[in-house]
Amino acid sequence: MEKLGGKGGVANEETTSTMRTAETILRLIPMALCLSALVLMLKDSQSNDFGSLSYSDLGAFRYLVHANGICAGYSLLSAIIVAMPRPSTMPQAWTFFFLDQVLTYAILAAGAVSVEVLYLARKGDMAITWSAACMSFGGFCYKATTSAVITFGAVAFYAVLSLVSSYKLFSKYSAPALTYPGNKAMEIAAFQG
Amino acid sequence: MEKLGGKGGVANEETTSTMRTAETILRLIPMALCLSALVLMLKDSQSNDFGSLSYSDLGAFRYLVHANGICAGYSLLSAIIVAMPRPSTMPQAWTFFFLDQVLTYAILAAGAVSVEVLYLARKGDMAITWSAACMSFGGFCYKATTSAVITFGAVAFYAVLSLVSSYKLFSKYSAPALTYPGNKAMEIAAFQG
Numbered sequence A, B: 001m002e003k004l005g006g007k008g009g010v011a012n013e014e015t016t017s018t019m020r021t022a023e024t025i026l027r028l029i030p031m032a033l034c035l036s037a038l039v040l041m042l043k044d045s046q047s048n049d050f051g052s053l054s055y056s057d058l059g060a061f062r063y064l065v066h067a068n069g070i071c072a073g074y075s076l077l078s079a080i081i082v083a084m085p086r087p088s089t090m091p092q093a094w095t096f097f098f099l100d101q102v103l104t105y106a107i108l109a110a111g112a113v114s115v116e117v118l119y120l121a122r123k124g125d126m127a128i129t130w131s132a133a134c135m136s137f138g139g140f141c142y143k144a145t146t147s148a149v150i151t152f153g154a155v156a157f158y159a160v161l162s163l164v165s166s167y168k169l170f171s172k173y174s175a176p177a178l179t180y181p182g183n184k185a186m187e188i189a190a191f192q193g
Helices: A002-042 A059-083 A090-123 A138-170 A181-192 B002-042 B059-083 B090-123 B138-170 B181-192
Strands: A045-048 A051-054 B045-048 B051-054
Touching: A002 A059, A002 A138, A045 A138, A059 A090, A059 A138, A059 B090, A090 A138, A090 B059, A090 B090, A090 B138, A138 B090, A138 B138, B002 B059, B002 B138, B045 B138, B059 B090, B059 B138, B090 B138
Parallel strands: none
Antiparallel strands: A045 A051, B045 B051
16 A cells, blocks of 8 residues: 555656646747847837838837737746656745736737738728838838737746646645535435445 | 435535526626616717718727627626526636636727827827817717726626636536645545544
């Protein structure tokens, strides 16, 4: 019996270690994505006969840069914390859960507003007399579009991360709840036995 | 023992019933919010000496209307399903979990792009020669802003709902996992006994 317990312990440790590595990688990839979207947008400016346009002229792109900066920093920090071989505590699980959700919403919003601005810049809007700026600033729009697409890549990873952290948090909660429907079979067995 | 079991069963049923009612209300409120945001935006048009402007002239507002329509329909449908006194099955928990997440992201994006367009319409953008349309269409902007704010109210409810559904899904998963750290105490007790 003890041997079985010991074996289970080793298998458990191996699984935990694999999951730790997987989660660390899952946090490092959006860091790289956020960083590249950030750099691409920061370097995005174009000057020609029509004038000059820089990312900082548009509120949406400034927000994208900030959100990606925060995302890159948080991803690195959280990857380091996850990589450490320590059992995760309840406050840590709550913190990860909360911050992952907030980050997901923040970078999703950044991606969405950037796409909206790019849509307007590409198509223009007759009714509201907004010109299609991408006609004159094609290079600027191309770089900004690439940056927005990369940001959505980071959003996808964060959507997965926020599921992982909510799984890690909520799966801790059900164990003591004996009244939970899922445990009914166990309860009945106990009463019958 | 049987009496205790019976009592536990009644208390359990009461808790389940209260939780069911709470979740139904939690789904009906965003339905009302989405519906009011939708109606407000649908009725939003203004004509004056500068011309006429309707919500359908702007892609972001059209998307807001669609997202709010889907949100209202889904909220009603899910509230009806939740209100039925049936134990939730695994596929149902997965479906709610998945759709709640998607809806949260969809209406968050709708709110974000609408706010961005309203920001541009209010401030304009010199660099890209976009005029501040709210100067001439104040009433239009006011109604659209109200609709966007109400949409963010629905987003807040959906953020909570997506947590509830992920809790309901993931808390089902930990019970059979005997290698889970939370069950260690039980394992040890079993081995010792």
